[in-house]
Amino acid sequence: MVNNKFNRLTLIRRYFRITTISCIISISILGGRVSINPASAEELPPETEKLSSAETLPGLVPIEPISLGESQSRNITLPNVPALTNRVIYRLKANATLLGTLSTAQMADFLNNSNNPVEKINPLLTQELLANSAEIKATSLARTFVVTLSSTTDIENIIKSLSQLPFVEYAEPDQIVQVSSTPNDTYFGEQWNLNNTNDADIDAPEAWDINTASKWIRIAILDTGAESQHTEFKGKLVKGVNFTSDDATQWEDGYGHGTHVAGIAAAKTNNGIGIAGICWGNCMIMPVKVLTDDGWGYYSWIANGIVYAAKNSAKVINLSLGSTTDSQTLHDAIQYAYKKGVTIVAATGNSGGAVLYPAAYPETIAVAATNENDGIPWWSNRGSEVDLAAPGVTILSTYLGNSLTWMSGTSMATPHVAGAAALLQSFYQQTYGKFLKPKQVRCYLQQSADDLGLSLDKQGAGRLNLEKLLLLVTDPNFVCDM
Numbered sequence: 001m002v003n004n005k006f007n008r009l010t011l012i013r014r015y016f017r018i019t020t021i022s023c024i025i026s027i028s029i030l031g032g033r034v035s036i037n038p039a040s041a042e043e044l045p046p047e048t049e050k051l052s053s054a055e056t057l058p059g060l061v062p063i064e065p066i067s068l069g070e071s072q073s074r075n076i077t078l079p080n081v082p083a084l085t086n087r088v089i090y091r092l093k094a095n096a097t098l099l100g101t102l103s104t105a106q107m108a109d110f111l112n113n114s115n116n117p118v119e120k121i122n123p124l125l126t127q128e129l130l131a132n133s134a135e136i137k138a139t140s141l142a143r144t145f146v147v148t149l150s151s152t153t154d155i156e157n158i159i160k161s162l163s164q165l166p167f168v169e170y171a172e173p174d175q176i177v178q179v180s181s182t183p184n185d186t187y188f189g190e191q192w193n194l195n196n197t198n199d200a201d202i203d204a205p206e207a208w209d210i211n212t213a214s215k216w217i218r219i220a221i222l223d224t225g226a227e228s229q230h231t232e233f234k235g236k237l238v239k240g241v242n243f244t245s246d247d248a249t250q251w252e253d254g255y256g257h258g259t260h261v262a263g264i265a266a267a268k269t270n271n272g273i274g275i276a277g278i279c280w281g282n283c284m285i286m287p288v289k290v291l292t293d294d295g296w297g298y299y300s301w302i303a304n305g306i307v308y309a310a311k312n313s314a315k316v317i318n319l320s321l322g323s324t325t326d327s328q329t330l331h332d333a334i335q336y337a338y339k340k341g342v343t344i345v346a347a348t349g350n351s352g353g354a355v356l357y358p359a360a361y362p363e364t365i366a367v368a369a370t371n372e373n374d375g376i377p378w379w380s381n382r383g384s385e386v387d388l389a390a391p392g393v394t395i396l397s398t399y400l401g402n403s404l405t406w407m408s409g410t411s412m413a414t415p416h417v418a419g420a421a422a423l424l425q426s427f428y429q430q431t432y433g434k435f436l437k438p439k440q441v442r443c444y445l446q447q448s449a450d451d452l453g454l455s456l457d458k459q460g461a462g463r464l465n466l467e468k469l470l471l472l473v474t475d476p477n478f479v480c481d482m
Helices: 009-015 104-111 127-131 155-163 204-210 257-266 299-311 328-339 410-432 438-447 466-473
Strands: 025-030 033-038 087-092 118-123 144-149 168-173 218-223 284-289 316-319 343-347 364-370 386-391 395-399 403-407
Touching: 087 155, 104 118, 104 144, 104 155, 144 155, 155 168, 168 410, 218 257, 218 299, 218 410, 257 284, 257 395, 257 403, 257 410, 284 299, 299 316, 299 328, 316 410, 328 343, 343 410, 343 438, 364 410, 364 438, 386 410, 386 438, 410 438, 410 466, 438 466
Parallel strands: 218 284, 218 316, 316 343, 343 364, 364 386
Antiparallel strands: 025 033, 087 144, 087 168, 118 144, 395 403
């Protein structure tokens, strides 16, 4: 239980210099083991960039978690919007009758050869609009039809089949629109990383007005596990796995790091309590326990976790862990997932030194950390491998005991990008009926990032901007066909 001094988060931030219980990690190799230990102030290298007054040196500074039981909903609700469309629009060419067009019934028979049976085909415009208007009948809209399919399966191939017919002008998904949305989560106002007036945030509410995400997009969190009974994970977890012991079913988090990381990426959003996850409320979290409850793990565990995630339909893998040592086994696992179309996002590290592995591999998206002033903390590792940066200082997220707490580090920056990658993939699939390749995801993320005016080895392409990222999806002039 928490006492009354935690009823007002603003008072907490005023009277406490908050860092994290796992914000900066000192990583050493002990017989192939990745050891993650909190760094003391005496072990920290000299400050290379000025931190704001609100930021103390990242280290082991315990703070009392916030109880979710104190949350108060503002009763803002959203409609239950379908995540994916099961409808396709096609338009007949103006001279379609000369080309031997099919009747509606014949078109249905043609499409029923796919794996997704047709429920009905109707004109785009209602009979009332068409009945008494020669002007409307003369428009191309009168030659446009809507196919309602029994499910969202095989939409891309159906569109392709329609487009190849000689009398069809074009075919496209019948896209879903939704009302503007701002989450009603009680502590959303404390998430400076998602929305603030200093413009150092990732513009999450603006992005959510564009799109949320489909619930079947899976983000694999390879970490210390996740707290399965946390309120913010209700209905959000798929079956997890444990590679740190012989009992694969015991993937509960006893350390807190994995729970915090998972919440940043995809905590349940707009549920009236707690925080908002980057990938709205509909991305699914796949907990893959590859680190012990002491915060360390072997490369072999991590390699197993990567292969498991790729095999079990994860579209994004989050790796908020690292070591200074290269490994062929680990790299092979990374390449396996990459070739299966999985986007892999990894933390650069928190020592102020070179980018760690696996973030240093070319297949991964290496993420540095930013603070509330859009600066790069001195402890955020740097190098030519850095792809982009994201908020990583004093980040509020889920924690053990169905609570919330703040942490800092590139471990916190990384799930911002992992959540963004999942949201991008969901929106792109809804728009075009297919997923982006991992190298295209990297391109979208980098091209939409906000340039902070810092050197590339510190910021990469810049700080993540979620709104710009989603706007690129429907920008007809933007191409990422690398």
